[in-house]
Amino acid sequence: MLLIAGLLPLVVMCAKSVSIDGRVSLAHYRDLLASARPWVLMTHSLVLASLTTLCATAIGLPLGILFSKTDLPLGRVFAALFTIPLLAPPYITAVAWFDMLGKARFLGRAWLFGLPGCVLVLTSTFLPVVILLTMTYLNTVNPRLEEAGRLVAGWPRVLRQITIPLVRPGLLLAAMLVFLLTMGEFGVPTFLRYDVFAVESFTQFSAFYNFGAATAAAIPLALVTLVLLAFERRFLRERTCQLRPVSTAERPPTIALGSARGWVLVGVGFLCLILVIAPVSILVWQSLSGGAYLEAFSRAGGSLLRSLAYAALGASLLALLGFLVGYLIHAQALPFWRTLDSLTLFLFALPGTVIGIGLIALWNRPATNFIYATPAIILLGFLAQYSALTSRITVAALGQLPPSMEEAAQVLGAGWLRRTTAIVAPLAKRGLAAGWLVAYIFCLRDMGISMLVYPPGHDTFPVRIFTLMANGSSGLIAALCVLMLAVTLVPLGLLSLGWRAHAH
Amino acid sequence: MRTRSLCLIVLAAVLTVLLSQCARTPSQTVVVYVSEDQVFSEPVLKDFERETGVAVRAVFDTEEAKSTGAMNRLIAEKDNPQADVYWANEPIRAEVLKQRGISAPYVSPNAAGIPDTFKDPEGFWTGFSARARVLLARRGLKVKPESILAYTEPRWKGKAVIANPLFGTTTAQVAALFTVWGDERAKAFLDQLKKNGVKISTSNGESADLVAAGEFEFALVDSDDGASRMRQHKPVEMFYPDQRAGEVGCLIVPNAVLLIQGAPHPANARKLIDYLLSKETERKLAFADCAQIPLHAGVDTPPEVRRIETIRPIEINFAEVARKMQEIQPYLKTWTGL
Numbered sequence: 001m002l003l004i005a006g007l008l009p010l011v012v013m014c015a016k017s018v019s020i021d022g023r024v025s026l027a028h029y030r031d032l033l034a035s036a037r038p039w040v041l042m043t044h045s046l047v048l049a050s051l052t053t054l055c056a057t058a059i060g061l062p063l064g065i066l067f068s069k070t071d072l073p074l075g076r077v078f079a080a081l082f083t084i085p086l087l088a089p090p091y092i093t094a095v096a097w098f099d100m101l102g103k104a105r106f107l108g109r110a111w112l113f114g115l116p117g118c119v120l121v122l123t124s125t126f127l128p129v130v131i132l133l134t135m136t137y138l139n140t141v142n143p144r145l146e147e148a149g150r151l152v153a154g155w156p157r158v159l160r161q162i163t164i165p166l167v168r169p170g171l172l173l174a175a176m177l178v179f180l181l182t183m184g185e186f187g188v189p190t191f192l193r194y195d196v197f198a199v200e201s202f203t204q205f206s207a208f209y210n211f212g213a214a215t216a217a218a219i220p221l222a223l224v225t226l227v228l229l230a231f232e233r234r235f236l237r238e239r240t241c242q243l244r245p246v247s248t249a250e251r252p253p254t255i256a257l258g259s260a261r262g263w264v265l266v267g268v269g270f271l272c273l274i275l276v277i278a279p280v281s282i283l284v285w286q287s288l289s290g291g292a293y294l295e296a297f298s299r300a301g302g303s304l305l306r307s308l309a310y311a312a313l314g315a316s317l318l319a320l321l322g323f324l325v326g327y328l329i330h331a332q333a334l335p336f337w338r339t340l341d342s343l344t345l346f347l348f349a350l351p352g353t354v355i356g357i358g359l360i361a362l363w364n365r366p367a368t369n370f371i372y373a374t375p376a377i378i379l380l381g382f383l384a385q386y387s388a389l390t391s392r393i394t395v396a397a398l399g400q401l402p403p404s405m406e407e408a409a410q411v412l413g414a415g416w417l418r419r420t421t422a423i424v425a426p427l428a429k430r431g432l433a434a435g436w437l438v439a440y441i442f443c444l445r446d447m448g449i450s451m452l453v454y455p456p457g458h459d460t461f462p463v464r465i466f467t468l469m470a471n472g473s474s475g476l477i478a479a480l481c482v483l484m485l486a487v488t489l490v491p492l493g494l495l496s497l498g499w500r501a502h503a504h
Numbered sequence: 505m506r507t508r509s510l511c512l513i514v515l516a517a518v519l520t521v522l523l524s525q526c527a528r529t530p531s532q533t534v535v536v537y538v539s540e541d542q543v544f545s546e547p548v549l550k551d552f553e554r555e556t557g558v559a560v561r562a563v564f565d566t567e568e569a570k571s572t573g574a575m576n577r578l579i580a581e582k583d584n585p586q587a588d589v590y591w592a593n594e595p596i597r598a599e600v601l602k603q604r605g606i607s608a609p610y611v612s613p614n615a616a617g618i619p620d621t622f623k624d625p626e627g628f629w630t631g632f633s634a635r636a637r638v639l640l641a642r643r644g645l646k647v648k649p650e651s652i653l654a655y656t657e658p659r660w661k662g663k664a665v666i667a668n669p670l671f672g673t674t675t676a677q678v679a680a681l682f683t684v685w686g687d688e689r690a691k692a693f694l695d696q697l698k699k700n701g702v703k704i705s706t707s708n709g710e711s712a713d714l715v716a717a718g719e720f721e722f723a724l725v726d727s728d729d730g731a732s733r734m735r736q737h738k739p740v741e742m743f744y745p746d747q748r749a750g751e752v753g754c755l756i757v758p759n760a761v762l763l764i765q766g767a768p769h770p771a772n773a774r775k776l777i778d779y780l781l782s783k784e785t786e787r788k789l790a791f792a793d794c795a796q797i798p799l800h801a802g803v804d805t806p807p808e809v810r811r812i813e814t815i816r817p818i819e820i821n822f823a824e825v826a827r828k829m830q831e832i833q834p835y836l837k838t839w840t841g842l
Contacts, residue, residue: 110719193706299546366584373586456535456586457561464542467564472543 001321002340006347006384009358016361017215028212029219038197042220045196048118048189049182055123056130056178059271061171063127064134065159066268070255078268079135081276083128087488089445089462090125091187092481095469096279097121098191099286099478117192122182124275129181130174137170138163143252155255176228183221184351187447187466197221202353202452218354225349229342280485286478296479300464307444307461308487310375314382315440321383322390322435323425329391330398341391348388352448355384359453373455381449386442390435397431398424437495444488461487532559534772536589537574539565540759544728544794545591551788552779558772563587578606578764585766588773591759591780595622596676598629598760599826607762610774614781617800619812622758624823631758632781633789633796636744636815637677638754640715640730641722643739649722651746652681655697662701663721667708669694670836673726673757674708678836679829680755680820694839704840716740726757731795731808744815753818758799759789 017028032038063082067075085093097120101112111117141163149158164171186198201217257264287293297304329341347355359381363372371377401424409419425432447462454463465480538545542564549560565573575597578590582604590607592598601607602624611627622631639649647659655664667674682690703720705711711723712730716738730742744754761780767773779785786798790805797812798805805811 110717193710360580364580364584369584372584451566454563455561456537456563457559459564467542467566476543 001383002325002343002347002387005380006355006387007343009355009362009384010350012362013215013354013358017212017219020212028216031213032216032219037200038217038220041195041197041200044115044194045183045198045221046224048115048122048194048196049179051115051119052122052126052182053175053179055119056127057171057175059123060127060130060174061134061164063268063271064131064138065163065255066264067131068135068138069163069252070257070264072257072261072264072268074265078272079128079131081272082131084276084280084485084489085125086128087441087445087492088481088484089187089447089465090122090185091191091447091466092283092484093125093279094121094188094191095477095481096283099474100279100282113193115194118189118194121188121192122185124279125188126178126181127275129177130171133170133174133177134167137167139252141166141252146253150253173232176232180225180228180349183224184349184448186351186353191469198351198353201351201357202448214357215354218351218357221351221354222346225346229345229349232345233338233342283478283481283485286474287482289473289475289478292473292475292479293483295476296483299468299476300461300480300483303459303461303464304483304487306375306458310378310382310460311440311444314379314386314443315436317379317383318386318390318439318443319432319436321387322392322439323394323432325387325391326394326398327420327424330395344388344391347384348386350385352381352385352446353452355381356449356452359384359449375455375458377453377455378450378458378460381453382439382443382446385446385449386439389438389442393431393435393438394428397428397435400431401427433495437492441488441492445484532557533561534558534589534769534776535561535563535587536591536776537563537565537578537587538591539574539593539597540591541593541794544789544792547792548780548785548788552776556775556779558775560776575601579604582606585764585768587764588767588769589776590762590764592629592762593635593759594673594676594757595624595629595631595760595822596679596826596829598762599624599823600830601762602628602823603826606765608765608767610763610777612774612778612781614778614783617783618781619799621817622756622799629760629762630777630781631760632799633786634756634758634799634812635673635794635796636727636754636756636810637673637724638727638730639722639743639745640712640725640733640740641743642715642718642720643741645721648741648743649745650743650748651751652724653693653746654722655702655724656693656700658700660700660721662703664700665703665705665711665714665720665723666697667705667711667723667725668840669704670833670840672708673755674724675829675836676757676825677724677755679825679832680818681752682828682832683820683824684752684818691835698839712740728794728796732793734808735793744810746818747816751816753816755820756797756812756815756817759796 018024018026020027063078066072067079072078094117097112097117112120145162145166146158149162153161183196184198186196186202189196189199190202197217197220201214201221287296325340325344329337359377360372362368363377363380365372371380405423405427406419409423414422445462446460447466450460451463451466454460459467461480461484465477465484468480469477536549538549545564546562549562552558553560563574563577574590575592578585578587578601581587590598590601598607607628609627612630615623615630618631622634623629639652639654641649649660649664654660655666669675669678678690678694681693685693703714705714705723708723708725708729711720712725712733714720715723716733716736718739724745727742730740733740734742746752746754759780761777763770763773763777783798783800783803786796786800786803787805789796790798790803790809795806795809797809797815799812801813
């Protein structure tokens with residue numbers, strides 16, 4: 001499935017990029033290298049990705065520590081609030097900032113367009129990646145090491161010399177993810193008018209429908225992705241694939257903030273207000289203008305339903321595929337398990353527009369209209385791009401199961417299918433459900449793939465918001481953005497409540 | 505058990521939505537690719553659905569694809585056509601599609617009242633509801649820019665903005681000037697623009713916003729961009745350029761509709777084309793925020809929409825402009841530095 005959905009389209013796309021009128025030619029690549037523009041775009045992409053990664057890490061690491069290890073009140077609530085921008089397509093945050101600066105005129109709005117605005121919006125969008133991974137990895141630190149350190153030093157030194165070095169793989173993984181997600185992002189740079197490679201690739205295809213030039217423009221992004229994946233494989237893979245939380249009996253020591261608690265609370269609250277609450281509130285306020293929601297439902301109700309359906313179906317297929325891939329990786333069952341793992345990560349890191357272009361190159365022919373002209377092409381795109389999410393979560397979930405159970409069933413003669421359905425899957429069901437939920441969110445917010453491949457009459461909700469932005473009223477756009485946030489947050493909230501009730 | 509039931513209900517709902525999307529039979533459907541802004545075109549398509557019972561499945565261009573995404577998708581799908589109708593927001597690209605053998609001839613009975621200048625003589629495309637290319641200027645300027653030659657005048661050095669001529673209606677404008685003035689004069693004009701420090705924006709919308717924000721004195725934009733800023737009470741005013749005798753005239757850019765060669769639903773396609781070319785559609789687009797100019801005589805318009813017969817247009821042949829547009833694309837690419 002990964003080969004059909006992910007690898008084959010890329011191969012076809014690369015083949016098309018070296019063919020002009022049926023003859024082998026490197027003209028697209030020569031054109032790309034001959035022009036000064038690619039170097040400018042690459043510089044822009046790298047500067048944007050580096051600054052966003054730097055800012056997200058610099059802010060996310062202390063916040064992750066505060067929420068996970070200190071007695072800061074409302075830590076979990078803040079963590080949830082900071083996660084909101086990640087749940088929606090990033091351009092919604094850009095719209096929110098645009099509207100907010102429109103209200104706060106004294107701040108001016110011109111600076112938002114260009115690099116500063118892109119860094120601000122993408123930092124607030126991808127900040128939760130750093131916060132959540134820091135929190136997750138802090139939970140895996142053996143508390144005895146910190147307690148031993150506390151005997152001879154204060155918390156600042158323990159954090160600096162013991163805790164942070166121990167969570168460094170998680171931090172590096174988070175930084176890598178933020179870097180790659182920023183490199184592949186085209187919605188925000190497009191809205192805020194900052195030329196980067198992902199926008200160039202989308203424009204070459206969407207405006208010129210030039211497969212060759214679009215592929216050539218995508219190659220530098222793929223190369224950067226490959227370099228980072230090689231780095232991940234060399235330094236991080238063994239340490240980031242399997243998370244083993246410490247047992248609940250060994251509660252990690254909590255840092256008492258003492259008299260600084262109030263100030264820290266105010267500081268974090270202020271940051272949350274600026275980065276999350278204010279932009280979202282402005283969106284909500286704008287959306288309350290006369291009849292905006294009625295118009296939003298009448299213009300985009302169908303797209304909303306479709307998006308929910310495609311996301312649910314995509315997440316279910318991804319959960320299944322991710323389980324199988326994750327099982328293969330975890331059990332190291334086949335000799336090519338490392339390749340499989342790298343392939344899923346490579347596809348995840350590629351810009352959605354690149355995968356979309358590959359899918360069109362492969363499936364746009366009369367014999368395959370049952371794929372090209374139906375939502376199946378969107379679902380194939382989801383499978384290609386997001387299988388790394390469910391497979392990695394599956395690997396982490398399976399890593400926490402004692403192998404003895406499956407081995408015992410195997411000794412008793414149970415076949416693979418029986419062992420998997422009767423033992424492994426039920427034991428890992430929480431991990432699988434988490435994988436489904438993460439996949440659902442990513443499918444729901446997807447725009448890169450859907451924008452390019454959606455068949456006539458099958459546009460998704462994020463795509464519809466994006467196309468309505470051209471001359472749509474600000475009230476309507478705000479209402480659509482609020483709806484987008486709501487349809488992501490409501491199921492998430494319900495599921496989290498359900499989990500809590502189940503745990504109790 | 506309750507969780508399992510809930511999952512089954514959710515799955516059933518998902519499948520219902522998907523099946524309902526796929527179950528429409530071909531006879532009830534028409535597929536249209538649209539380059540006109542979705543916010544203006546979709547209500548018209550909805551009205552068509554309501555009045556005829558034919559379901560419309562549409563693909564809309566994004567602002568970022570600069571109105572060429574749908575056209576290029578049609579070219580890519582030449583051997584595997586998905587669309588029945590293309591609603592272009594200008595006729596140049598409709599001409600390109602004709603020249604590439606992607607459109608088919610169809611003369612709608614509703615095209616009878618539309619002036620010949622705005623339709624293909626062989627029926628490969630027909631124009632309706634036009635925009636004019638206007639100069640949008642900051643309100644209160646002592647000297648008004650009334651000609652596109654203002655871009656080359658020293659008094660406006662560094663004070664004017666124009667959308668990237670590689671995309672959208674600005675390409676059409678530049679190609680039209682090449683056909684009217686000849687290559688040498690048109691290139692000299694573009695060089696003068698550069699020397700005069702004209703800022704290149706990403707779109708007409710951005711140009712209009714920059715003038716409305718007071719960052720530039722004037723811009724050449726589409727009349728709908730100008731009308732919308734004026735309706736938002738921005739401090740701008742709109743001029744139809746080059747209206748005096750001996751001047752080049754104002755470019756009128758109608759929408760264009762065409763039938764796709766090998767359209768999967770040809771009968772419904774003709775119905776939709778007839779509908780788009782009706783006086784009623786022109787009336788709706790005149791009263792919509794895009795404030796487009798009807799090409800039929802005797803269509804009601806709001807006061808701010810000028811009648812087509814009161815504007816002095818550039819005398820052009822759209823087929824020639826389309827050929828020229830393709831010819832000058834490499835030059836424009838070099839000129840813009842892409």
